[in-house]
Amino acid sequence: xxxxxxxxxxxxxxxxxxxxxxxxxxxxxxxxxxxxxxxxxxxxxxxxxxxxxxxxxxxxxxxxxxxxxxxxxxxxxxxxxxxxxxxxxxxxxxxxxxxxxxxxxxxxxxxxxxxx
Amino acid sequence: xxxxxxxxxxxxxxxxxxxxxxxxxxxxxxxxxxxxxxxxxxxxxxxxxxxxxxxxxxxxxxxxxxxxxxxxxxxxxxxxxxxxxxxxxxxxxxxxxxxxxxxxxxxxxxxxxxxxxx
Numbered sequence: 476x477x478x479x480x481x482x483x484x485x486x487x488x489x490x491x492x493x494x495x496x497x498x499x500x501x502x503x504x505x506x507x508x509x510x511x512x513x514x515x516x517x518x519x520x521x522x523x524x525x526x527x528x529x530x531x532x533x534x535x536x537x538x539x540x541x542x543x544x545x546x547x548x549x550x551x552x553x554x555x556x557x558x559x560x561x562x563x564x565x566x567x568x569x570x571x572x573x574x575x576x577x578x579x580x581x582x583x584x585x586x587x588x589x590x591x
Numbered sequence: 592x593x594x595x596x597x598x599x600x601x602x603x604x605x606x607x608x609x610x611x612x613x614x615x616x617x618x619x620x621x622x623x624x625x626x627x628x629x630x631x632x633x634x635x636x637x638x639x640x641x642x643x644x645x646x647x648x649x650x651x652x653x654x655x656x657x658x659x660x661x662x663x664x665x666x667x668x669x670x671x672x673x674x675x676x677x678x679x680x681x682x683x684x685x686x687x688x689x690x691x692x693x694x695x696x697x698x699x700x701x702x703x704x705x706x707x708x709x
């Protein structure tokens with residue numbers, strides 16, 4: 476079981492460049508999420524998706540875009556990279572929850588991004 | 592206001608001793624869940640334990656247990672018989688709206704770094 480796979484593992488961008496962080500899951504999970512983790516801090520939600528074709532903003536969406544054309548893939552796009560986007564990015568997924576909704580998030584191993 | 596507060600930036604414990612990592616939360620939703628995750632130095636996020644607001648008993652998973660005090664809005668993680676491999680960052684997280692309105696989103700605390708000494 477691969478679980479949640481993120482690529483690349485590391486990336487250095489120059490200010491103003493763009494890139495796409497890839498995320499794929501093979502667990503047939505409907506729900507997917509993108510979080511960022513700044514040094515010494517907790518995770519903050521950027522965007523999430525409840526199924527193919529459906530996405531919504533989280534707590535810190537500015538400077539990012541997402542799409543969800545398939546159940547498996549949830550790429551995160553950075554346009555015009557800024558130093559403030561230097562962070563570790565985590566993709567996560569989970570199965571649809573019952574009631575009560577207790578299913579945990581399954582995380583990828585993260586992408587460490589530096590913008591200089 | 593912070594929804595999840597972890598007041599201990601760092602904790603130290605001797606191997607084989609027990610340790611408690613604090614977590615307090617703030618919500619007006621009667622239906623919520625608390626999750627704990629472990630993040631070793633390698634960076635991955637590992638789910639440890641879950642406690643629902645309506646659960647009658649404190650959650651346990653092996654050496655991990657949750658000291659859930661609903662009136663005090665605290666959900667402290669207890670690790671018994673600490674091992675060197677327990678050295679990691681630990682995050683408390685909350686999901687509100689367990690009836691399906693949260694879309695599964697988690698709000699995380701800032702984390703506590705645990706160091707286990709031999």
